Amino acid sequence: MDILKILSRGTKPNPKNQAAKGSAAAVTAATKLPSAGAIPRPQLFNDPVSSTPRGKKRKRKNKGGDKDGDDDAQNNEDEDLSDVDFFAPPKPKSETGPQQHTTEEDGEPEKRKNKKRKVKTLDEDECKQILRSHRLKFTLLSSTSPTVAELEAQAEAEGKKKKKKKSKKGEESKEEKEKETKKSSKLMQLWPQPLTAFGQLKYDYGINQTLADNITRQGFKVPTEVQMGALPLLLQPGTALGDKEMDKGVDFLAVAPTGSGKTIAFLIPAIEGVLKARGEVQEGDGIKNELRAIVVAPTRELASQIVNEGRKLAIGTGVRVVLMKRGLRLQAEGGDEQAEAEEDSDSEEDEEKQEEQQEDDEGEEEQEDSDEEDGGDKKKDQKEKPLAKVDILVTTPKILLNFLSDDGKLTSSKKTLPTVRSLILDEADVLLDPIFRKQTMAIWKSCVHPDVALTCWSATMASNIEALVTKHLSKRAKHFNISRPLIRLVVGLKDTAVPNVTHKLIYTATEQGKLLALRQLLHPASSSDSGPPLRPPFIVFTQTIDRAKALHKELQFDIPLEAGGSARIAVLHSSLSDQIRSKIMAKFRSGEVWVLITTDVLARGVDFAGVNGVVNYDVPTSAAGYVHRAGRTGRAGREGGVAVTFYTKEDIPFVKSVANVIAASEKQAGKTAAGEESVKKWLLDALPKVAKEDKRKLKVRGVEARRAGGKEASITTQSSWERRKENNKRQAIEASKKRKRLAQQAEKQDGGADKKKKENDEEWGGLDD
Numbered sequence: 001m002d003i004l005k006i007l008s009r010g011t012k013p014n015p016k017n018q019a020a021k022g023s024a025a026a027v028t029a030a031t032k033l034p035s036a037g038a039i040p041r042p043q044l045f046n047d048p049v050s051s052t053p054r055g056k057k058r059k060r061k062n063k064g065g066d067k068d069g070d071d072d073a074q075n076n077e078d079e080d081l082s083d084v085d086f087f088a089p090p091k092p093k094s095e096t097g098p099q100q101h102t103t104e105e106d107g108e109p110e111k112r113k114n115k116k117r118k119v120k121t122l123d124e125d126e127c128k129q130i131l132r133s134h135r136l137k138f139t140l141l142s143s144t145s146p147t148v149a150e151l152e153a154q155a156e157a158e159g160k161k162k163k164k165k166k167s168k169k170g171e172e173s174k175e176e177k178e179k180e181t182k183k184s185s186k187l188m189q190l191w192p193q194p195l196t197a198f199g200q201l202k203y204d205y206g207i208n209q210t211l212a213d214n215i216t217r218q219g220f221k222v223p224t225e226v227q228m229g230a231l232p233l234l235l236q237p238g239t240a241l242g243d244k245e246m247d248k249g250v251d252f253l254a255v256a257p258t259g260s261g262k263t264i265a266f267l268i269p270a271i272e273g274v275l276k277a278r279g280e281v282q283e284g285d286g287i288k289n290e291l292r293a294i295v296v297a298p299t300r301e302l303a304s305q306i307v308n309e310g311r312k313l314a315i316g317t318g319v320r321v322v323l324m325k326r327g328l329r330l331q332a333e334g335g336d337e338q339a340e341a342e343e344d345s346d347s348e349e350d351e352e353k354q355e356e357q358q359e360d361d362e363g364e365e366e367q368e369d370s371d372e373e374d375g376g377d378k379k380k381d382q383k384e385k386p387l388a389k390v391d392i393l394v395t396t397p398k399i400l401l402n403f404l405s406d407d408g409k410l411t412s413s414k415k416t417l418p419t420v421r422s423l424i425l426d427e428a429d430v431l432l433d434p435i436f437r438k439q440t441m442a443i444w445k446s447c448v449h450p451d452v453a454l455t456c457w458s459a460t461m462a463s464n465i466e467a468l469v470t471k472h473l474s475k476r477a478k479h480f481n482i483s484r485p486l487i488r489l490v491v492g493l494k495d496t497a498v499p500n501v502t503h504k505l506i507y508t509a510t511e512q513g514k515l516l517a518l519r520q521l522l523h524p525a526s527s528s529d530s531g532p533p534l535r536p537p538f539i540v541f542t543q544t545i546d547r548a549k550a551l552h553k554e555l556q557f558d559i560p561l562e563a564g565g566s567a568r569i570a571v572l573h574s575s576l577s578d579q580i581r582s583k584i585m586a587k588f589r590s591g592e593v594w595v596l597i598t599t600d601v602l603a604r605g606v607d608f609a610g611v612n613g614v615v616n617y618d619v620p621t622s623a624a625g626y627v628h629r630a631g632r633t634g635r636a637g638r639e640g641g642v643a644v645t646f647y648t649k650e651d652i653p654f655v656k657s658v659a660n661v662i663a664a665s666e667k668q669a670g671k672t673a674a675g676e677e678s679v680k681k682w683l684l685d686a687l688p689k690v691a692k693e694d695k696r697k698l699k700v701r702g703v704e705a706r707r708a709g710g711k712e713a714s715i716t717t718q719s720s721w722e723r724r725k726e727n728n729k730r731q732a733i734e735a736s737k738k739r740k741r742l743a744q745q746a747e748k749q750d751g752g753a754d755k756k757k758k759e760n761d762e763e764w765g766g767l768d769d
């Protein structure tokens with residue numbers, strides 16, 4: 001019997017032996033854990049919207065069989081859990097598999113009829129109602145078409161003109177003034193068509209049948225909020241926005257909570273884009289794999305996960321989703337005027353350079369791992385290998401730039417990728433942060449087709465990142481003489497929350513106290529005053545690789561042998577080889593490993609559906625860092641996930657950002673009653689505000705005291721008093737040994753002298769008579 005199963009869902013109802021299984025409350029609690037495998041409620045928000053402008057809500061019927069968005073597929077909590085796999089994706093009700101279209105079975109593309117389907121559109125009030133209820137907010141940020149500020153200015157100017165005319169005529173009225181204001185605000189906020197059911201993808205948006213079947217086969221019943229908002233806009237922007245001009249495409253920024261299904265929200269349009277392009281290939285042209293989309297992710301783990309998701313969606317379509325690897329040869333063109341021209345026009349970036357350089361030099365422990373080693377035999381590999389058949393490439397920044405740069409410089413690209421039409425930045429804020437910025441920008445520049453659309457995805461997006469995207473899009477627009485709007489979608493509150501997770505902030509006076517508190521979480525049976533019971537599997541985050549290793553060393557024998565012993569605890573960080581990292585990931589996914597100690601290398605994007613909790617053994621270095629770490633639990637709306645954060649006196653100057661995120665998350669989750677909140681108001685008020693400069697330093701270096709060499713860098717169960725005592729004892733022993741040695745030496749010398757004397761005495765027999 002797997003002990004993990006006992007720990008994580010041992011209270012599962014058993015009709016034969018219900019009494020022995022404990023209280024009904026315990027049963028409910030256990031089945032609510034993420035690891036219980038219950039079908040999640042992927043939609044996080046569904047607020048009642050009181051006013052129905054048209055008197056009633058229109059019911060939409062879909063030929064596809066999937067009913068309206070708020071399907072009763074979600075109300076399935078009492079399902080039998082007997083064979084639940086902790087980390088498996090949700091199962092569909094029927095396992096019939098996709099209905100393959102004979103024409104597409106062997107990757108043969110169905111000849112796509114370019115007939116425009118008539119999408120059944122909702123009127124603006126209906127759109128508003130649905131979008132508001134699911135807390136979806138669309139804003140036009142574009143600088144290629146007029147910016148919000150420009151639109152406001154334009155509206156104001158027009159208003160003034162009219163005002164002049166009207167005042168001349170003496171016709172100015174209050175209502176008309178209001179109309180003007182309304183018009184300008186309308187231009188800022190958009191109300192596109194939402195996707196209320198996956199069935200619409202096929203029947204309204206005309207996506208490929210096999211792709212639609214693959215979505216059904218994955219068991220996704222209702223679209224999550226980000227999918228509701230993003231899919232219509234990315235598949236048919238003209239239809240979604242009711243403006244045919246938009247069909248040329250949009251650039252897009254999506255900010256949506258962790259675990260809210262952003263991956264398929266960008267993969268579905270990417271796969272559909274490939275299939276659509278193939279449909280446009282003339283008879284007799286044959287199928288050609290042509291690199292059309294690039295997905296960039298900050299870590300190898302995330303990149304491989306995206307490849308897996310992509311491949312599941314692309315089964316039977318012939319679309320090849322490929323992970324960028326060393327030696328892979330892509331369709332590229334060497335050096336290009338365009339790339340050079342853009343390079344030249346970048347002189348204003350020089351201002352940023354100094355700051356970036358400094359931050360780069362300081363470096364971060366957990367940067368995407370060194371792919372530099374890939375550079376060595378690159379030229380040789382590229383000559384020898386044939387072109388890879390790729391439609392969608394998933395990559396980390398460095399490894400692709402290694403291929404593009406040729407000269408080993410990882411900041412600029414010599415080759416271009418002329419066939420690419422879509423650049424997708426997953427975890428865009430970190431990819432555009434100084435850590436990865438040069439590499440990401442170089443990749444963007446290598447995508448030289450004028451139609452390349454940029455989409456950026458993350459649970460957090462600082463305004464400087466938005467500004468950077470806007471600036472570079474506008475440069476591209478000028479360069480290519482194109483005009484495409486940039487639209488931002490925010491789901492829930494921008495930036496700051498992990499609403500469906502229980503948060504705990506725990507103070508321990510010393511580092512040693514943290515270790516003891518963590519041990520209590522590891523042994524849920526023992527009394528745990530310091531935090532909520534936390535059932536495996538869970539992830540423990542530390543600040544540095546050294547601390548992750550040390551914590552692993554300290555805890556590895558804590559799980560009893562009969563429960564699997566040290567094999568149940570593993571450590572993963574970027575200095576391990578790819579192979580070892582993949583093995584550990586697989587073991588954690590399968591439930592073999594219960595406690596995974598890691599660094600921020602696993603903080604973003606990685607999806608373990610059944611993780612019950614996250615422990616921030618070391619405080620995350622930013623609010624965004626907290627959001628991403630805590631978001632490893634409670635995926636796809638699963639309930640019962642817990643995020644525990646320890647802090648000591650070293651962290652007090654920095655912990656306010658974390659406390660603010662916790663407060664915002666609880667507010668979003670509706671936990672506003674006194675006593676419900678885990679960060680009390682007095683604490684929020686008492687914690688010092690973090691200065692901007694400190695925030696920057698913290699983000700790059702973490703808490704200084706915990707870096708290698710710092711007093712608090714080591715992890716041990718001993719108190720400083722014990723350490724001092726042990727140190728004294730060791731020194732005393734050493735001193736005593738030394739004394740003994742010296743004594744022996746002295747004795748030896750003395751003895752030698754005596755012996756010599758004796759020998760001499762013996763030798764010198766004295767004067768003979």
Ligand SMILES: Nc1ncnc2c1ncn2[C@@H]1O[C@H](COP(=O)(O)OP(=O)(O)OP(=O)(O)O)[C@@H](O)[C@H]1O
Nearest residue numbers: 042220222223224258259260261262263605607636
């Ligand atoms: N419509 C859906 N219904 C149910 N589950 C879904 C749906 N869409 C996605 N999921 C599942 O939700 C989980 C989280 O999805 P995903 O990894 O894409 O989240 P994310 O928004 O990218 O999170 P993060 O910000 O942490 O990267 C995955 O296991 C995925 O299979």
